[in-house]
Amino acid sequence: MRDSEPCVGTGEGGGGGDTPALDPAGGGVPALEVHDLTVSYLKRPVLYGVDLAVPPGKLVGIVGPNGAGKSTLVKSVMGLVPASGGWVKVFGRPTRENIARVGYVPQRESVDWDFPVNVMDVVLMGCYGRLGLVRRPGKAERERAMAALGKVGMEAYSRRQIANLSGGQQQRVFLARALAQECDLYLMDEPFAGVDAATEAAIVTLLGEMRDRGKTVLVVHHDLATAREYFDMLLLLNMRVVAFGDTQEVFTGELLQKTYGGRLTLLSEMADTIARQS
Amino acid sequence: MDRSTDPAPGRRRIGSAVAAVAAGVFLASAGEAHAERIGELVQTDPWEQVGRFFDLSDENTRGLRVAFAGALFFGAACGLLGSFIVVRRMALVGDAISHAVLPGVALGFLWGTDKDPVAILVGATAVGLLGALVVDWIQRTTRIKQDAALGIVLASFFAVGLCMIRMIQNGEGAANISGLKTYLFGDIGSLDRADVATMAVVVVATVSLVALLYRPLLAISFDRGFAASIGLPVRVLDGLFQHFLAFAIVVSLQAVGVVLVSALLITPAAAAYLLCDRMHKMLWVAVLIGMLSALLGVFFSFLGNNLPTGPFMVLGASAVFLLAYLFAPRHGRFTKWLRRRARRRKVRDENAMKAIYRILEREGRPEGGVGIAALAAERGMPEAAVLGELHGLGRRRHVELGDGEVSLTAEGLRRARKVVRNHRLWELYLTNEADYAPDHVHDDAEKIEHFLTELEVAELERQLDFPQTDPHGQPIPGLKSV
Incomplete structure (x- = not known):
């Protein structure tokens, strides 16, 4: 494992001819391109040689069993987890160079909701990237944050302490923060986890609207039953890409069996062996 | 993301800090009598002492004024940085750094022939940061988690420091010894102008850092992954923060002592955390409590002549924390109890x-x-x-x-009608809109009838299209009657 420097975005090997063919409908540069991405935790590989090219304007679900590396893939694309091989490009450029165009929505449980801030403080953080290190958010940023809160139906809560929110409201605040970033590509880690039915419906509507405005959204999702109706495209993941394509084509018994069935035990045993030997 | 699993929230540290205070008092009082105390005064009348404390023009209490300024400075720095430590659940990190700097303090003494605050600051900060790096390295290369790694580094660095102090004491230049010992238990009387000047520089730098980089620091404290995802230089900010944390700890050491300095970082900030719901307010309050605690330490130490300063500062902070614990407007135990009691009586x-x-x-x-x-x-x-x-x-x-x-009475009748009205409207709402059976709604309404706000009731009535009777056929008192 190469130390702190994530390999993503070094662009080595270039965007050459061995990348997967694009969906012709998407045209031009893919919103997200992942090539031969391999990621390890403490020398144990969790993702192997992931290849992916997501056309712009699509709503993509990432599904797979626990431990399949769904969150790791998202974090690795964002450069939060160092890759041990491969590269990632966002709209044709390394993530780091195009960071303003990618938004990340972490898992709700990843933060301490007793933190002393209110809803507005959190949503304003969506503007911090553009403001840079020292500039303060002004009227324009506040208006943008308020508009984002409006889109998730949380305008009335802007002064509410985040500790006093329900799980669904917390998730909406995270989405509002992402909307305030005004990105073209979003990666969301389990936005439906532990939210109420009303919030789930609101998020689905919101994701559809974002897609209709030309945004590309990748969503880590754990519920196969709803995956089929929520997403245009599905990425079936289990330590490697089992299948990626339009939902109707990919959502087949055979491919799901390959993703969730026990066929990949050999791969995970190999990973253990590699971890032991290094 | 590894930070999110940090154990030991700041509040839990308070208990052990209080225990440390007791131990510190015992150890310090068991030591030999100190010759040079604030102002080098021996007064027996406490009221006279109080008078002298506030009489800043007295030439004899010049040492006291130095101590006074020093206490304000490091109290402010500790409160400010401690706030971030508490909300980031890094309390153990502060403790570890404060112990790990001891070899650096000894090195600083060896380096300069005289007690040179800058040499000590550089030496101690360098070793403190080395300790932080070792913790990081252990975490990354093994499956040992942060708490255990901190424990290992804290103790081993501290042990090295103790050995070095003893070796210096046994060696030549024994004139430095007494100065070196103050770093263990703290003695604000040993501060001189150069020390206070160093503190002033550190405080100004710390305040500038937080003022300038408040938002990025807030973002990495609340949500590290997100902060990194928007391109904030998370590692650089973390490094900067740890540097300033080490500076603040080192300048406070001489007055508070290695063992207790982390309590001065954590306790004022924890009290502020109970008092405030917004980070920027919490910073201010923590700074004030930090300065107040440090001043209380100076005051009681001066009052008692031979009493050590560090433990009193920590006790001062603990007292403020106790007050916040009991009487904080929203999170205080006593205030919560009062609210609960008022609610029960209303019901x-x-x-x-x-x-x-x-x-x-x-x-x-x-x-x-x-x-x-x-x-x-x-x-x-x-x-x-x-x-x-x-x-x-x-x-x-x-x-x-x-x-x-x-x-x-008229007022009693109005209140009674209001409760009955709430009760019956709620029952009707549950039956009509939420499909409850009429015999299931009474118990729920018994509870909620006391707490529905006027706005909620108006909305209920509107949604139910201004009904006259409840599911059991009883009349609902109208708005005019209440």
């Missing part, structure tokens, strides 16, 4: 008035007296208990007690 009062109203309603009388016995039967309580409640209600002019009977 009891309203139930009593409602019972009177229902008896009147059943008997078809708009107002008038109700027998105590009938009321007791209605509420299923002994008469004595009912009477006790009614006396309270009488004092608040909600009922009038007559001979063996009770009647509602």
